[in-house]
Amino acid sequence: MACLFRRAIAEQVSQVLGLPPEKLIPHIHAIQVHRKQDSPDFQLYVNSVPGGQFNAACQMENAQKLASKLAENSVISQIGTGRGSVTFRINRDLLTKTILRKINQDGSSYGMNSELLSNTPRGLTLVEYSSPNIAKKFHVGHLRSTIIGNFIANLKEAVGCKVVRMNYLGDWGFQFGLLGAGFSKYGCEEKLRANPLQHLFEVYVKVSATAEKDEDMKRSAQDFMQRLENGHPQALSLWTHFRDLSIEEYAKVYKRLGVQFDEYSGESFYTEKAQDILKLLKSKEILKTAGDGKIVVDLSEQGDLSTYSTVMRSDGTSLYITRDLAAAIDRMEKYNFDEMIYVIKVKKHILNICLKFWRFLGKNICQHVKFGRVQGMQTRRGDVIFLEDVLDEARSRMLQNMANSETSKKTEDPADTAEKIGIAALIIQDFKGPLLSDYKFQWDQALQSSGDTGVFLQYTHARLHSLLNLWETREKEEFDANCLQDPSVSSTLQHFLRYDEVIHKTLKELQPRYLVSYLMGLGHLANVAHHSLHVKGSSPDVAHARLLFFNSIRVVLANGMRLLGITPLDKM
Template identity: 60%
Template sequence: MIPRSRLFQVELGISLVPQRQKDGAGRKVRGEGREFLISDWFAIHFRDRVSQLSRVLDLPPENLIKSISAVPISKKEEVADFQLSVHSVLECSNGHSKPDIQVQARRLAEKLKCDTVVSEISTGPGTVNFKINRELLTKTVLQQVFEDGINYGLKSELFSGLPQKKVVVEFSSPNVAKKFHVGHLRSTIIGNFIANLKEALGHQVTRINYFGDWGMQFGLLGTGFQLFGYEEKLQSNPLQHLFEVYVQVNKEAADDENVEKSAREFFHQLEAGDKQALSLWQKFRDLSIKEYVQIYKRLGVHFDEYSGESFYREKSREVLRLLDKKGLLQRTKKGTAVIDLSGKGDPSLSCTVMRSNGTSLYATRDLAAAIDRMNKYNFDSMIYVTDKGQQNHFQQVFQILKLMGFEWAERCRHIPFGVVQGMKTRRGDVTFLEDVINETRLRMLENMAFSKTSKELENPHETAERVGLAALIIQDFKGHLLSDYKFNWDRVFQSRGDTGVFLQYTHARLSSLEETFECGHLRNINATCLQDPQSISILQHLLRYDEVLFKSSQDLQPRHIVSYLITLSHLTAVAHKTLQIKGRLPEVAEARLHLFKAVRSVLANGMKLLGITPVSRM
């Protein structure tokens, strides 16, 4: 990505500061009433010039850099390439007088004049706008895309000085002995995106899948299997059979207190380390994980550590002892152990950490897991990705960690997400993830059957699944993660709308272009062949990629990248119709081919960050 600080170096008049300043060489900065040049944006000594500018404005260089942004493209008119936010600059000017923003923007623009780099200077609402020499813009953008490759946008000065951190991301976390429900899809793909983005930014990321493999549900399941289970069914279709057992035992427990009592006793035996109970539990766990791994493989998701609540059944006792030692543990009349989070004895603001029979709870095991991970990874940040229904739970866990004296609790963060409504397969209402993936593949195969190119695919099922998963992911990532949304199969699979199918189609079409026409050397392209409105719009949009990545890195929302890629695909669709390659002069064809190749590269980079595997044919 072209560094912001290399785009233009503006020496501002002293009207913005109380007194005359000197640059690093001791020379006086030119004052009001003079014209100031926008220096060569590729100047070798730019960082020195930014330092000069920061002294003139009395603000840190990084603040100036972040005041410069690419101008969003417009379908109705040609726009400038970059804008300097005068409001942002003045905001950082340490209390100096702030005259009318628009007046100040005009004054500033009048002090600047065009040069070989900047061909036009204008003002917008609170901004000074710069239009870059078109040939220079073309060559520089394309060169940067091809030189940086998968790191395009990540080398931007927006990320300069970013410390490399140790990040733990806990996501997916299905409940063992239950089929992978579609409700866990969001946690899986969101957590995968966050881990991908953090890794791309150079952080050391540890991906943890924290299974729900402990708790009272295993008391019910253990009792249920003893009553209704069949070993041969367990081996042939483990999760389906365990699901059926779990449903049946819950019905029995609702009508028969003895069944519920047996379930509590079975879990108590598990906590006490009973060999027979543990052996049955271990079998359930092993069979479940084996099936889950196959699902993750299809999703293209991997983990560095498979963990689970069961790992902390012993350490949760240590947590209880530590809580008791610090005087935080309180006993209720029912015999449960709670932590008062109100500080005033308000029972409604307490967190239960132990049942009356001495067994642990979800919160207790989460406390033990957090402490263990800090000891193991010494993380700078730990991110939990779960639905918004668990917001209160994590607030309580983080608060208890603070009460225990662990200052690093401030480094823990919960990323909540909303509920998906209406994701049902044609088979019925119970929606398991495997069924949804199979349905996705089937629907894509049906759609691809109408395409002539689908007959040429070596593995149409694999392609259909990748395109289908892209459709699911883009549908999920288009809005704010915290929002609920209603799933619509027909809308998701539209090939011309703002969908994952459209992104894959664009990538495949551009890949086909590269296969048909070979690219020569970038240094041989004639930049004057890419001065049409469609080419310029694409180049301007490519300039914005680092800003989009920066936004997502700040709030961990994938929607910024999704919106960017969809716009890029629409721009490309228009350009593909008007910028013909076949039958054109060699230099024109070569230039357009490099433009489309740059688009495909950035499109693929963004899709991979989102967890999508781009396809070359469909």
């Protein structure tokens, strides 16, 4: 594994420079594979060496000077220099045996116990994501929050953190006053049971349009909300009915996406606690009164109210921001988490207030993962509003592609296969670029079987898995490394060396594009190896070694896909 070789390099360099190996290991990087030329495995840039031992103006000279003092051994077969760096090539036989055995032994945990990740905090992480509004269909705008939050939770768990997956629902406010008042006029219990969110959406559209013109309807909505806040049994019963039906419908969509939550929470739980939070903020001297009588949290550095966020209206009523802050503090008391990550589009104000509050407690434990918008996600019927339409469209298009493909294999459940391929296509299309960037979604591009797509990853995994049917001695761990001398093997092994670095960078920045790029590279290397390393017709020893190699690619590919939220397919 990469960390074993980094340590071997670091120990030798440390003897020359008089630095502890631990100081050097983070600066020894696996070199990205060059398909058209042979390259070393690791490099150490001399200017990155701690302690300022080298003159920054003499990079080449420094590299050559350091390289001359190092010696090849049983681990390091070649030492050279690059542009300001010392390069190292690992003994090929040792490299092959070490990496393939390590992947075979570690399986899903491969790369997660690297020394690069040794300083990663492994406490309790609370991730809030998705957070749709109750009684409304799951809008496609929630797709990014849902899959990004799921990815972050997966990644944190993989490196050893305990994770709480939180879905904080928008289940309070004037919209329920409208629904409560409008359901008696426009609602139908039979339609509600048949298609809950669609019918509630239809009722909401009608009652909203009426309330804009009819003051009586608007007052009825306000009256219903007042009864709800006062705990009126009939109003509360109807609200609970809407909420339960909504969560049941959301669970169906989450199941299709392979997303789960440890806890469903919501604004409604914090309506009473909001006043307690205001008292707490006041006791910490965080609250101020603005000129119009509103109670605000001063977010300015100078304390001059140049930037602030309102937490209480001038009439003494709280806002949803107050309820959100109450939720954040309640979570801290309940879970005593080490970090809380918001993967929500509009949480900047909450984050700023939380940061200000936690600073009073000497903590800095809130993070907001921002993301852009998706454009151009349309079905054949026109503009898409709801996520279910997008999932149905992806499944439908993939079923058609599978039917038209001569290489498609028969599966027990073609619709389920098409669903998983379609979801992989959606996730990869979303994760290929920086999360903060807007991007234009293109169906034809996302669903291509070649190129850097989710379909390509699924196809590559399925093809690798199909090779396992030829593996008669898979329980045998020993293999002959001389059977794996092909250049495609060497390139793939070098790519394996980068896996823990990619995980480290992905974890540090919470950007899935690094992992996506790595998996695409691995998929393309697998294709090259598949064309040059034939299994059928080979001797038993050669076939065994090659199948162990191909299975190692499959294991790492599947591990990365699962981190992204993709279910790898064995057949397609």
